[in-house]
Amino acid sequence: xxxxxxxxxxxxxxxxxxxxxxxxxxxxxxxxxxxxxxxxxxxxxxxxxxxxxxxxxxxxxxxxxxxxxxxxxxxxxxxxxxxxxxxxxxxxxxxxxxxxxxxxxxxxxxxxxxxxxxxxxxxxxxxxxxxxxxxxxxxxxxxxxxxxxxxxxxxxxxxxxxxxxxxxxxxxxxxxxxxxxxxxxxxxxxxxxxxxxxxxxxxxxxxxxxxxxxxxxxxxxxxxxxxxxxxxxxxxxxxxxxxxxxxxxxxxxxxxxxxxxxxxxxxxxxxxxxxxxxxxxxxxxxxxxxxxxxxxxxxxxxxxxxxxxxxxxxxxxxxxxxxxxxxxxxxxxxxxxxxxxxxxxxxxxxxxxxxx
Amino acid sequence: xxxxxxxxxxxxxxxxxxxxxxxxxxxxxxxxxxxxxxxxxxxxxxxxxxxxxxxxxxxxxxxxxxxxxxxxxxxxxxxxxxxxxxxxxxxxxxxxxxxxxxxxxxxxxxxxxxxxxxxxxxxxxxxxxxxxxxxxxxxxxxxxxxxxxxxxxxxxxxxxxxxxxxxxxxxxxxxxxxxxxxxxxxxxxxxxxxxxxxxxxxxxxxxxxxxxxxxxxxxxxxxxxxxxxxxxxxxxxxxxxxxxxxxxxxxxxxxxxxxxxxxxxxxxxxxxxxxxxxxxxxxxxxxxxxxxxxxxxxxxxxxxxxxxxxxxxxxxxxxxxxxxxxxxxxxxxxxxxxxxxxxxxxxxxxxxxxxx
Numbered sequence: 170x171x172x173x174x175x176x177x178x179x180x181x182x183x184x185x186x187x188x189x190x191x192x193x194x195x196x197x198x199x200x201x202x203x204x205x206x207x208x209x210x211x212x213x214x215x216x217x218x219x220x221x222x223x224x225x226x227x228x229x230x231x232x233x234x235x236x237x238x239x240x241x242x243x244x245x246x247x248x249x250x251x252x253x254x255x256x257x258x259x260x261x262x263x264x265x266x267x268x269x270x271x272x273x274x275x276x277x278x279x280x281x282x283x284x285x286x287x288x289x290x291x292x293x294x295x296x297x298x299x300x301x302x303x304x305x306x307x308x309x310x311x312x313x314x315x316x317x318x319x320x321x322x323x324x325x326x327x328x329x330x331x332x333x334x335x336x337x338x339x340x341x342x343x344x345x346x347x348x349x350x351x352x353x354x355x356x357x358x359x360x361x362x363x364x365x366x367x368x369x370x371x372x373x374x375x376x377x378x379x380x381x382x383x384x385x386x387x388x389x390x391x392x393x394x395x396x397x398x399x400x401x402x403x404x405x406x407x408x409x410x411x412x413x414x415x416x417x418x419x420x421x422x423x424x425x426x427x428x429x430x431x432x433x434x435x436x437x438x439x440x441x442x443x444x445x446x447x448x449x450x451x452x453x454x455x456x457x458x459x460x461x462x463x464x465x466x467x468x469x470x471x472x473x474x475x476x477x478x479x480x481x482x483x484x485x486x487x488x489x490x491x492x493x494x495x496x497x498x499x500x501x502x503x504x505x506x507x508x509x510x511x512x513x514x515x516x517x518x519x520x521x522x523x524x525x
Numbered sequence: 526x527x528x529x530x531x532x533x534x535x536x537x538x539x540x541x542x543x544x545x546x547x548x549x550x551x552x553x554x555x556x557x558x559x560x561x562x563x564x565x566x567x568x569x570x571x572x573x574x575x576x577x578x579x580x581x582x583x584x585x586x587x588x589x590x591x592x593x594x595x596x597x598x599x600x601x602x603x604x605x606x607x608x609x610x611x612x613x614x615x616x617x618x619x620x621x622x623x624x625x626x627x628x629x630x631x632x633x634x635x636x637x638x639x640x641x642x643x644x645x646x647x648x649x650x651x652x653x654x655x656x657x658x659x660x661x662x663x664x665x666x667x668x669x670x671x672x673x674x675x676x677x678x679x680x681x682x683x684x685x686x687x688x689x690x691x692x693x694x695x696x697x698x699x700x701x702x703x704x705x706x707x708x709x710x711x712x713x714x715x716x717x718x719x720x721x722x723x724x725x726x727x728x729x730x731x732x733x734x735x736x737x738x739x740x741x742x743x744x745x746x747x748x749x750x751x752x753x754x755x756x757x758x759x760x761x762x763x764x765x766x767x768x769x770x771x772x773x774x775x776x777x778x779x780x781x782x783x784x785x786x787x788x789x790x791x792x793x794x795x796x797x798x799x800x801x802x803x804x805x806x807x808x809x810x811x812x813x814x815x816x817x818x819x820x821x822x823x824x825x826x827x828x829x830x831x832x833x834x835x836x837x838x839x840x841x842x843x844x845x846x847x848x849x850x851x852x853x854x855x856x857x858x859x860x861x862x863x864x865x866x867x868x869x870x871x872x873x874x875x876x877x878x879x880x881x
Contacts, residue, residue, distance in 0.1 A: 170698045171697075171698050172620070172670075172697075172698055172699050172700045172723075172724045172751075173750075174623070174698075175620060175621060175622050175623040175669055175670060175699065175700065176619060176620065176622060176754055177618060177619055177622035177758070179757050179758055179761040180761070181756075181757045181758075181759075181760030181761045182760055182761060182764060183760075184580075184583055184760075184764040184765070187580060187582065187583070198580060200578055200579050200580065201578045202578070203578065204574060204575040204577075204578055205574050205575075205577050205578060209574045209577065210573075210574040213569060213572050213574055213770070214570060216569050217566075218560060218561055218565045218566040218569055218774075219560040219561075220739055221560075221561050221565065221736065221737050221738070221739035221740050221774070222556055222557045222558070222559065222560055222561060222736035222737070222738060222739065223556050223738055223739055224540075224543060224554060224556065224732075224738045224739065225738075225739050225741070226543065227540055227543070251607055251763065251766060252763060252765055252766070254762075254763045254764055254765070255762070255763045255766070258762050258763055262533060263532060263533055264528070264531060264532065265531060266531050266532060266533035267530070267531040280764075283761050284761070286761070287758075287761045287762065313531055314528075314531060341527075341528075342526045342527050342528055342530075343528050343531065344528045344531065367528075368528045376580075380577065380578035381577050381578070382577070382578060382579055382580045382581075382765075383576055383577035383578065383579055383580065383581050383768055383769035383770070384577050384768045384769070384770070385581070385765060385766070385767075385768045394529075395528075398532055400537075401535050401537045402533070402535055402537075402643075403537075404537030404538055404539075404540075405535040405536070405537045405538060405639050405640070405642070405643045406610075406611070406614050406643065407607065407608060407610045407611045407614055408538060408540040408610055408636075409540070409608055409610070409738075409741060410607060410608070410611070410741070411741075412739055412740045412741045412768065412770075412771055413739035413740070414569070414739070414740070414768075414770050414771075415768055415770075418574075418577070
């Protein structure tokens with residue numbers, strides 16, 4: 170016997186590398202290339218540190234209300250957590266306490282099975298089609314819950330509002346969790362379905378489209394009943410998850426709609442141009458509605474290309490995982506960064522041709 | 526069947542009321558009456574919001590190293606979490622996965638049994654003596670872990686380094702978690718025992734003695750092995766729990782030792798003076814080594830006094846709980862605030878005498 174016998178064994182998630190090379194082009198963790206709204210800078214400059222001696226609002230009250238107004242929901246339909254990973258984690262713990270399996274696509278955010286391992290939630294991976302498309306019919310079976318990222322990661326592909334509605338209609342006895350971390354880049358949010366379904370929970374984040382990865386703000390929207398259960402869970406885990414400054418920063422970002430729309434549409438334009446160039450170079454590219462693309466070249470081994478890019482100080486993401494080991498995920502940076510990537514790929518492919 | 530059947534039921538913690546009265550004297554949640562170090566103000570003013578588009582360091586690398594240096598430990602002996610509540614929560618989940626009961630004092634931080642409920646950890650409350658003192662012998666029995674707040678909350682009473690060593694020596698097959706949230710106000714930290722015991726985990730916080738309740742920084746210290754397990758757990762729950770600004774603020778606070786010592790010693794002086802005055806008024810007062818006092822008046826019902834104080838806009842804390850329902854916990858504020866409390870109590874007791 171030893172204290173080690175009482176440890177709970179887990180298989181932790183491995184986050185994308187935070188490489189620290191100088192002059193690198195960092196396209197591996199889907200960070201936004203543009204700074205947050207100037208309102209954020211202002212709110213930080215104006216912040217009086219005296220306030221920090223006091224506890225923050227336990228439910229980020231002002232921000233919660235602002236988010237409700239923004240999305241035309243009631244305040245009690247909004248939950249705020251310490252980044253969307255925490256929101257997902259607490260949601261899994263709250264809603265998926267069943268002996269029936271949680272259903273999820275076989276290719277999706279790799280944190281989902283880790284939460285399942287942590288909380289002993291049985292789960293079943295539902296294979297996507299060969300083209301990574303999702304068939305809603307495969308979710309019409311007994312389950313203890315459903316989690317789908319829409320748009321999906323790392324494929325970037327989205328499903329329609331109607332498809333989500335079909336899943337909800339056929340699963341009214343389970344929570345259907347739709348992870349909309351990337352929704353602002355072109356997908357269609359299913360928030361309007363909250364009017365019809367009390368078993369829908371939608372998770373979003375401030376980090377990608379609002380350039381606030383550094384501040385950790387994640388959100389869940391749902392029926393007042395579901396959200397109340399999520400708060401009960403949060404209050405069993407940590408009373409004050411969101412610090413005072415983060416709350417203010419979230420409010421400031423939410424108030425600057427013009428900047429938000431502008432920076433999101435810049436990224437979408439860059440993505441579409443980047444996609445066209447990739448296709449010209451012979452890449453296969455999924456129809457991404459996110460701030461990244463998922464790409465494959467029939468003539469190039471993905472691991473080899475990943476390494477070549479890395480040596481050129483262009484950091485992208487690759488998974489040594491069945492079905493996607495031939496693919497790379499590339500975050501959309503600035504036009505300039507993406508042009509550098511295209512120039513590199515042109516050279517790389519040209520040299521490769523020569524060596525045949 | 527409905528989705529409600531799959532909910533995990535919990536009994537959430539209820540935090541001290543964040544009353545929003547004007548001109549109130551808020552002495553109910555142990556917040557520090559003094560602002561944080563001026564270095565904190567400076568680091569906020571100098572912070573460039575552009576940095577927020579990037580993820581924070583997953584383990585608050587720089588702050589982690591600074592804390593290790595500060596406490597003469599190795600970096601791998603330091604864990605940083607989103608407030609000490611999160612650190613405690615993850616520690617319970619990591620270390621107390623046994624069928625034998627976790628031992629804790631019957632009167633202690635009321636979040637402990639809530640974590641146990643959440644994670645299905647069996648626990649056994651060990652009664653403190655009538656004077657709220659802790660007998661180490663009662664912890665020499667089979668267990669799946671031990672958690673003791675030192676100084677204890679809400680009694681404020683501390684145990685000695687030697688007593689903790691005895692507990693460790695007799696429980697080498699369990700993690701002994703010492704919660705030192707209030708240690709800076711006069712208790713003796715057991716960090717030096719880390720040299721001898723790999724089953725000791727010590728939790729501290731930035732919020733009380735460093736006036737940073739608003740920023741959410743909690744810390745665990747332990748053997749490199751124990752801390753590695755805690756990080757595995759954290760990485761199964763949330764990759765990036767500490768935002769970039771909080772990391773910088775923590776560093777700034779840690780660097781200003783002079784201010785830290787000064788504000789802590791001011792609070793200790795105020796506490797000792799306040800205690801003397803209370804004793805003069807006939808109160809029974811525990812030997813608190815914290816930034817609060819725990820008091821009882823033989824002639825006054827605690828609930829009645831709590832309400833009278835509340836009406837005078839002096840907010841303190843009371844628990845309707847066996848053994849302590851006759852007691853009030855009063856946070857140490859400024860000298861001026863504590864004088865106001867004493868003046869109120871003098872009047873109150875005088876009027877009470879009259880009404881006999």
